[in-house]
Amino acid sequence: MTTQPAVHLQRTLTRELPRFEGQTVRLQGFLHARRDLGGVQFLVLRDVSGVAQCVGSGLDLPLPESSIEVVGRVKAHPKAPGGYEVQVESLRVLSAAVEPPPVEIPKMEWNVNPETMLDYRVVTVRGLKERAALKVQAELVAAFRDHLISEGFTEISTPKIVSAGAEGGANLFPIDYFGHPAYLAQSPQLYKQIMVGVFERVFEVAPVYRAEEHATSRHLNEYLSLDVEMGFIESEEDVMDLETRVLAAIMTRLGERAQAEFALLGATIPDVPARIPRITLMEARQLVTEKYGHAVGGKDLDPEAERLLSQHYAETQGTDFVFVTKYPRAARPFYTHADHHPDGTLNPEITRGFDLLFRGIEITSGGQRIHEYAMLMDSIAAYKLNPESLAGYTEVFKYGMPPHGGFAIGAERLTARLLGIANVRYARAFPRDRHRLTP
Amino acid sequence: MTTQPAVHLQRTLTRELPRFEGQTVRLQGFLHARRDLGGVQFLVLRDVSGVAQCVGSGLDLPLPESSIEVVGRVKAHPKAPGGYEVQVESLRVLSAAVEPPPVEIPKMEWNVNPETMLDYRVVTVRGLKERAALKVQAELVAAFRDHLISEGFTEISTPKIVSAGAEGGANLFPIDYFGHPAYLAQSPQLYKQIMVGVFERVFEVAPVYRAEEHATSRHLNEYLSLDVEMGFIESEEDVMDLETRVLAAIMTRLGERAQAEFALLGATIPDVPARIPRITLMEARQLVTEKYGHAVGGKDLDPEAERLLSQHYAETQGTDFVFVTKYPRAARPFYTHADHHPDGTLNPEITRGFDLLFRGIEITSGGQRIHEYAMLMDSIAAYKLNPESLAGYTEVFKYGMPPHGGFAIGAERLTARLLGIANVRYARAFPRDRHRLTP
CATH class of the missing domain: 2.40.50.140 (Nucleic acid-binding proteins)
Known part of the structure; x- marks a missing residue:
């Protein structure tokens, strides 16, 4: 018929x-x-x-x-x-389809033969759960932008082909740029800071690249970075307040537009408290050790410590979010601003850098940045970086950069954590990893 | 004091x-x-x-x-x-600035020493006219997205690291991807088509890369592409109708939010007619030759012909926009859908591809795409392309892709044309060209 x-x-x-x-x-x-x-x-x-x-x-x-x-x-x-x-x-x-699909789309299960699912991603991505993750991400990104625009932020587009890395040179993908060596940008960090001198408050949503050899369930070699930078701040507290408002706007929009996707994946949209708890890194390490008997290695939090700290805040304050603040200098990049002692003098050992943990995993790094030229040059020397390779960046600090700070959220990692997706690859349409260049 | x-x-x-x-x-x-x-x-x-x-x-x-x-x-x-x-x-x-800026920001003039202006872009970009162009672009991009979301489009993020080019292999920047050859994506063309099978209507705002050796005032090696793809269309007419609505939404927002920037640059926001005039390429070539005595070379329109055709529509219909339609196959990529003869049979010589001219320059290419597997494979053979290098793309056409089409707008080119900026470099914060990798 x-x-x-x-x-x-x-x-x-x-x-x-x-x-x-x-x-x-x-x-x-x-x-x-x-x-x-x-x-x-x-x-x-x-x-x-x-x-x-x-x-x-x-x-x-x-x-x-x-x-x-x-x-x-x-x-x-x-x-x-x-x-x-x-x-x-x-x-x-x-x-008309000319062949049956290689897998039955309605019967696919999460993470059954993940490599096969990714090999046939051009058609498996049609699955209801698969596409739900990408729909949630689209709504999340839209809320991020709309909220920032409502607070007077201006969207920017910065180069992804760069002559040097923002963090010193490791983990960069090399490009042949008309015979000159160049790299894929790890982050828009330096450019978004420069643009604070233009628009005061800026954001960018764009891919970034990390040539990390390891393959884990939480890393991608290409991911979508939600970047923010804000001028005329008093301290990193202003940045954390901003990120709290951004997250609240995201969850509100997901509640309005993605209830069906959360239901399909059996996930719940978190509440964002008016003030997300803040704990210094030193206190966090101590808490995890004393309450859970976990000895934290390194200078940061290890994955288990992140999980336990989140568990503590979920149990005691009923929230999925916690800011970990005041990172030691050794654990942050050269552009991070030093904290102050109570008497107002600088404390060179402690920074105004912070991370945000969400449901047991870090989804943000942020902080106040150095804005004074002399302090920046001292920091580059202390980190034993080459000031000449950073000259294009440091130049702008000669011209009166205001106090500023910002943060970046990995869109796929936040999406995966919101939806309980174990592997971040499923929060990207066509993931790139150590062994995957196609489809 | x-x-x-x-x-x-x-x-x-x-x-x-x-x-x-x-x-x-x-x-x-x-x-x-x-x-x-x-x-x-x-x-x-x-x-x-x-x-x-x-x-x-x-x-x-x-x-x-x-x-x-x-x-x-x-x-x-x-x-x-x-x-x-x-x-x-x-x-x-x-x-405090520690040095006077290398140029006096309030006294800068457009295109006075353009190379010097770009060398010191980290601070010259603070100029009122310089930043106005970037502000207009931010508003333009926001309007593009908001309008498409209002019509049920879903935002996507597709790989910029690819194993092969969408258009056949020329003009690609090579990347060393963990020892494997890879390239920077020229366009999200193939990925946005795949995603029509998922969300039916999709868009992406992301950088694209063209390793073109020539340096002209209208080309960038890295630019922001506003990409759209729409499923379940009847023909490319649906795509042109959509683009008309998108452009109208852009001009409305610019009128609401960027009047000061247009005034500063002495530019005017164009009216978008309810129906942008459409002329076939053959008729356009004939018109330019007969009315202006310009013999058009090649199979497309040359820059002078684009200028004259726009002049004709400005003079006769008072509009800055015109769609040039029904491009010959030889002037379009392999994935472009053939047009039909009046009797309904396919016309292999003529496509459903179109360009949009705005104030004398092409700002869009678009069209209906091939959606049937057999027709696509025939086209790849006719273009003498390697079907194996395109296998990751053609695969999805085995699985019932709906009729679809789309277009892409170069954000910087549209911005420059709107504001009367002669060189497209000034519509990008940190342009990349043949000789410019910094800042």
């Missing part, structure tokens, strides 16, 4: 079906699943908004994933997904 | 001064200009919103571009910029 297109009908989305009970609608989407019981055929049509069960007779069903158009009558049906079914009057195949 | 900070006062922006006549305000910003007449000092404070003239006595003025805070009383003053002056009660230097 394939018939001519019913182009006189506006397209209806599957999530709108309840509004059209008893009426004839036109759906467009993909053949998500099909079952032929001889005289009667069931099919599930998937569109951007969800899925709809459709039933008809005498239908010539194409292969799964074919693009199709269904015209039919909407009927309440308690057992159908969403509570409604479409009784098919006509089915039009817009574009 | 430098005094303690007046932290009890909320910060006021310079553009808000008219609301505070007779009151004491606190301004923060940069020392844009200064003049010392002995007993009295004039200074111009620049902040993100504009400039304010301030006057005081006994002030110890730092070097230009220093970060400063002024507390003072707002007084109407017809000769001051904006009509108000601040009578300084206290001046606090937040961060």
Whole structure:
């Protein structure tokens, strides 16, 4: 009973079906699943908004994933997904699949054969759970930007092809730039600071690159960085206050626009407290050792310490967020501003750098930056960096940079943590890792 | 008379001064200009919103571009910029410049010593006209995204590190990816098409890379691409209709938020007609030859023909926009969909590809794409491309891709054309060209 297109009908989305009970609608989407019981055929049509069960007779069903158009009558049906079914009057195949998909899209399970799932990502990414992660990320990024614009921030676009790294030279991907050596930018750090001299408050949403050899479930070699830099601050406290407001705006938007995706993945949207708890790194290390008996290695928090500290705040204050503050100089990059002693003099050992932990993992690094030229040059010398390779950056500090600070959020890591996705690769459409350059 | 900070006062922006006549305000910003007449000092404070003239006595003025805070009383003053002056009660230097800037920021002129201006871009970008271009671009990009989201589009983030180019292999920057050859993406073309199978309508705002050796005033080696792809279309007409709505939304927002920037640069915001005129490439070539006596070389329009065609539409229809449609196959990439003869059969010589001209220059390429697997493989063979290097892309067309099309706008080129900026480099914060890897 394939018939001519019913182009006189506006397209209806599957999530709108309840509004059209008893009426004839036109759906467009993909053949998500099909079952032929001889005289009667069931099919599930998937569109951007969800899925709809459709039933008809005498239908010539194409292969799964074919693009199709269904015209039919909407009927309440308690057992159908969403509570409604479409009784098919006509089915039009817009574009037939020529092969069955390599995996059955409706039956995919998270992290079953993750490498196979990623090898066939061009089609597995159509899965409802797979795409839910990317939809949540899109909403999260939109909320990030919209909130910052509402606070007077200006969006910037900075070079990803650079002549030197922001952090000193390790972990850079080399590029052949017309025969000259160049690199993929690890971070827009230095450029966003320069732009504070132009727009005072700036942000950028763009990919960054880390040529890290190790392959872990929390690292990507290419990821989307949500970068912020803010001038005319008093201290890093202003930056943490800003990040708190940004996170609150993100969770509000996710509550408005991504409830279905969180439900599908069995995840909950966290509350952001009006003031996220703040604990110094030294106190955090002590707490984890004394309360949980975990001896923290290194100068930072190790992954287990991050997990335990988050557990402490979840248990005692009911929050998924905690700022860890006042990092020692040895654990932060050269551009981090020193903290002050209570008498107002600088404390060269302690910085105004902070991390934000969310559900047991670091999702942000931030802090106040050095804004005075002499202090910056002293810091470059103390870190044994080459001032000439940083000259293009340090130059601007001769010209009156205001006190400023900022932070960066890894979009995929936040997405994965929000949704309980164990491997950050599934929070990126086409991840790049040590062994994966395609698709 | 430098005094303690007046932290009890909320910060006021310079553009808000008219609301505070007779009151004491606190301004923060940069020392844009200064003049010392002995007993009295004039200074111009620049902040993100504009400039304010301030006057005081006994002030110890730092070097230009220093970060400063002024507390003072707002007084109407017809000769001051904006009509108000601040009578300084206290001046606090937040961060003193240690050298005078290499060029005088208030006296810079467009394109005077362009290479010098770009060499010192970290500070010249603070200029009022320089930053106006970047502000306009930020608003333009925000309008692009907001409009597409309002039409149900989903934002995506696709890889910029790729194993092969979308257009066949020329003009790619090579990357060393853990010892494997890789390239910087020329375009998200293939990935945004794949994502139509996921979200139906998608967009991306991200940098793209062209390793073009030539240096012209209209090309950048790294630029911000505003990419759109839309599924379930009838033809490329749907795509042109969409782009018209996007452009209208952009101009509306610029009218609301960037009037001052257009005024500063002496530019006008164009009207977008409800229907932008459409002319086929063949007709356009004929028109330019017959009306202006210009013999068009090649298979496309040359720059002079683009200019003349725009002139024709400005003169006859009063519009700055025109779509040039139905490009011959030889002038479009392999993934472009063929047009149909009037009888409905395919016309292999003519495509559904189009360009958009704005004020004499092409700012968009777009079109309907091939969505059927067999047709795509035939096209790859006809273009003598290697199907294996494109296998990661063609794979998805086995699985029922719907009819789709899209377009891309170069953000810097549109910005430059809107503002009458002759060289597209000035529409990017830190441009990359044949000879410029820094700052």
